[in-house]
Amino acid sequence: GESVGLHLPTLSVQEGDNSIINCAYSNSASDYFIWYKQESGKGPQFIIDIRSNMDKRQGQRVTVLLNKTVKHLSLQIAATQPGDSAVYFCAENRDPSGGSYIPTFGRGTSLIVHP
Amino acid sequence: DAGVIQSPRHEVTEMGQEVTLRCKPISGHNSLFWYRQTMMRGLELLIYFNNNVPIDDSGMPEDRFSAKMPNASFSTLKIQPSEPRDSAVYFCASNLGGPGEKLFFGSGTQLSVL
Numbered sequence: 001g002e003s004v005g006l007h008l009p010t011l012s013v014q015e016g017d018n019s020i021i022n023c024a025y026s027n028s029a030s031d032y033f034i035w036y037k038q039e040s041g042k043g044p045q046f047i048i049d050i051r052s053n054m055d056k057r058q059g060q061r062v063t064v065l066l067n068k069t070v071k072h073l074s075l076q077i078a079a080t081q082p083g084d085s086a087v088y089f090c091a092e093n094r095d096p097s098g099g100s101y102i103p104t105f106g107r108g109t110s111l112i113v114h115p
Numbered sequence: 116d117a118g119v120i121q122s123p124r125h126e127v128t129e130m131g132q133e134v135t136l137r138c139k140p141i142s143g144h145n146s147l148f149w150y151r152q153t154m155m156r157g158l159e160l161l162i163y164f165n166n167n168v169p170i171d172d173s174g175m176p177e178d179r180f181s182a183k184m185p186n187a188s189f190s191t192l193k194i195q196p197s198e199p200r201d202s203a204v205y206f207c208a209s210n211l212g213g214p215g216e217k218l219f220f221g222s223g224t225q226l227s228v229l
Contacts, residue, residue: 008154031214043119043206043220044158051215089158093214101214102171103148105158 008087010110019077021109023090028071030092034103035064035075038087044105047075047088077111085113121207121221129229133195136224138207139188144219146212149182149192152204152223161205164190165212197228 013019025033031052036044050057050064050073057064063076073090087110091103120139128134140147149161162172167184175182179198184190194201204223210216 034217036218041222043208043223044218045220046217049215049217091218093216101212101216102160102163103218104160105150107157 008108008110010112012112012114013080015080015082015113015115017080019080019084019111019113021075021077021088021111023073023075023106023109025071025073025090025092025106027092027094027104028068030094031101032093033064033066033073034091034093035062035073036089036091036105037084038089038108040086044089080111080113082113082115085111087111119207119209119219119221121205121224123224124222125225125227127227127229128197130198131196132228133193134197134201134226134228136192136205136207136226138190138192138221140190140207140209141219142188144209144211145187146210146216147184147190148208148218149190150206150208152206158206161192194226197226199228202226202228 034049035047037047038044048059048062048064050066061078065074087108089108090106093101093103122137145166147164151159161174162182163170164184182192204225206220206223208218208220210218
């Protein structure tokens with residue numbers, strides 16, 4: 001049969017609202033988790049990271065929460081702006097071969113901010 | 116620093132042709148990654164170099180794909196022969212290596228194989 005393209009999860013919010021983007025990861029041994037933002041036509045860009053021994057980290061308008069019990073990561077964006085519209089990826093840095101940290105990316109979530 | 120530089124920005128070619136994608140990492144970065152992005156599979160790691168040496172090429176889909184890093188400032192990803200299913204955006208990224216190092220991505224090469 002014909003394969004069907006998978007659509008990205010999409011989050012639509014109004015300008016000024018808070019946004020929460022979720023991510024599930026697979027490897028409980030991952031040391032670092034990093035959020036990237038990808039705008040149309042560009043490569044992903046670093047937003048914020050969190051080490052596995054932390055539960056929460058805050059940046060400018062962004063907060064990342066890590067729940068290791070359920071292997072869940074979230075990115076909270078306060079007062080979302082139209083410029084925040086992009087695809088957001090979480091990535092885990094895993095070490096499968098002793099010293100070589102390889103970033104593995106999730107599927108991504110499309111954030112659409114309506115003015 | 117100009118960031119990670121990729122060329123060409125767009126490539127349109129016919130099935131069976133050889134395609135070469137180029138990447139210049141950020142000066143001083145010792146790790147370089149090639150990713151492929153499609154709607155079907157998202158961002159897939161193809162190959163990873165550390166200090167110019169390929170460390171993990173398990174993501175390279177077939178023997179048609181090859182990558183080289185002859186020196187610290189240049190890498191190529193070659194597809195020979197190309198097929199329509201190779202159409203995707205190919206990203207190069209670099210970092211300093213290590214567990215918490217973020218990736219710096221280039222702008223990507225949009226490849227269309229007709």
